[in-house]
Amino acid sequence: MILSGPGSTLITGIAELSTVDPALGTLRDAAVVIEGERIAWVGPASRAPAADTAVDVGGRAVLPGWVDSHTHLVFDGDRAAEFAARMAGQAYEAGGIAVTTGATRAADDARLDGLVAGRVREALAGGTTSLETKTGYGLTVEDEARSARIAAAHVEDVTFLGAHLVPDGLDPDTYVDTVCGPMLDAVAPHVRWADVFCERGAFTVEQSRRVLTACRDAGLGLRVHGNQLGPGGGVALAVEVGAASVDHVNHVTDDDVDALAASDTVATVLPACDLSTRAPLAPARRLLDAGATVAIASNANPGTSWTTSMAFCVATAVLQMGLTVPEAVEAATLGGAKALRRDVGTPDRPAVGRLAVGARADLHVLDAPSAVHLAYRPGMPLTWAVWQRGRRVVAPAGRP
Numbered sequence: 001m002i003l004s005g006p007g008s009t010l011i012t013g014i015a016e017l018s019t020v021d022p023a024l025g026t027l028r029d030a031a032v033v034i035e036g037e038r039i040a041w042v043g044p045a046s047r048a049p050a051a052d053t054a055v056d057v058g059g060r061a062v063l064p065g066w067v068d069s070h071t072h073l074v075f076d077g078d079r080a081a082e083f084a085a086r087m088a089g090q091a092y093e094a095g096g097i098a099v100t101t102g103a104t105r106a107a108d109d110a111r112l113d114g115l116v117a118g119r120v121r122e123a124l125a126g127g128t129t130s131l132e133t134k135t136g137y138g139l140t141v142e143d144e145a146r147s148a149r150i151a152a153a154h155v156e157d158v159t160f161l162g163a164h165l166v167p168d169g170l171d172p173d174t175y176v177d178t179v180c181g182p183m184l185d186a187v188a189p190h191v192r193w194a195d196v197f198c199e200r201g202a203f204t205v206e207q208s209r210r211v212l213t214a215c216r217d218a219g220l221g222l223r224v225h226g227n228q229l230g231p232g233g234g235v236a237l238a239v240e241v242g243a244a245s246v247d248h249v250n251h252v253t254d255d256d257v258d259a260l261a262a263s264d265t266v267a268t269v270l271p272a273c274d275l276s277t278r279a280p281l282a283p284a285r286r287l288l289d290a291g292a293t294v295a296i297a298s299n300a301n302p303g304t305s306w307t308t309s310m311a312f313c314v315a316t317a318v319l320q321m322g323l324t325v326p327e328a329v330e331a332a333t334l335g336g337a338k339a340l341r342r343d344v345g346t347p348d349r350p351a352v353g354r355l356a357v358g359a360r361a362d363l364h365v366l367d368a369p370s371a372v373h374l375a376y377r378p379g380m381p382l383t384w385a386v387w388q389r390g391r392r393v394v395a396p397a398g399r400p
């Protein structure tokens, strides 16, 4: 078979191909053909079809690009001093959000846009080919709308997080009225998702339900920051409203775990955040064993998790949370895609998070013979090449 059409590329020399596709599994000595922005063929190298061009990745491991389903990239400012104080024993408190909000409001559009672009580039260089990012450091109608607009210029899945913190001096319920009314109207053209920080010190379950219901009525998909700092009703609320994901989940009861396992709500764990806040690690092993769908995300933000490295998160999930490497790779690819409802494609929006025919051609080539090296060689820069939407966007050092 010869794949027709300009731009088909045959990738060979794949020692191990983690398709993360339930039907295909992990293949050795494999090949992939890309046509346009999609995958056209996957299988053993011995049966690979011809294509317009061929690339030999030299006996390396290939997996889907990371799907980072939880980040906060639209911000200015630095909270290294807060981090240092935390490492000296201070507890994390949500109030730090106000510090970043001040710095973000003070940045002009060009600066904020450049900061977001740089962070997206950094993530891509580490193999992240799909990103979600949130507003939440504006917290006025104008500043949230600006954050949403800037985010939408750089990532496909933008989330409205006006309910991140009640700004100083405002009555919480009056602020929730604003979030559900003019703020939602202003961000709606730019966002697919809405999120709420449902936690003591942020928004109560009742306030969170109001925000989520209003956003759902406006046509947005739902997500929840829940059970991060202590037990609470975030997980139950997320399941109740049919949220696509509830994120953090550090403090969960057996009922929470059972509810997640019986629902379509993905439990998203944030290993780098747990380390950076010295929180009890989210029980990813327990959640998987119970039958919940687990995603791993970076939660890149200046307060609790200042990294875009999904490889670090995967290594931590393996070394500290008790996941196997295939489980962690799946959680950081297909799991993230499920958390963004992008695991199944549509005619105009191919699936991400797996390497199968028809899915988006987002490939991450490791400078290693197997994905196990992600945890076996923690902290090493293993990204060798990246294809996104069928185009090679990260090339091996010294090559065009």
Ligand SMILES: N=CN[C@@H](CCC(=O)O)C(=O)O
Binding pocket: 072, 094, 096, 097, 100, 197, 225, 228, 273, 299, 301, 302, 303, 304, 305
């Ligand atoms: N927990 C709420 N929001 C962020 C942290 C925000 C901040 O401290 O700036 C998080 O997901 O960890």
Ligand SMILES: [Zn+2]
Binding pocket: 070, 071, 072, 225, 299, 301
């Ligand atoms: Zn977050």
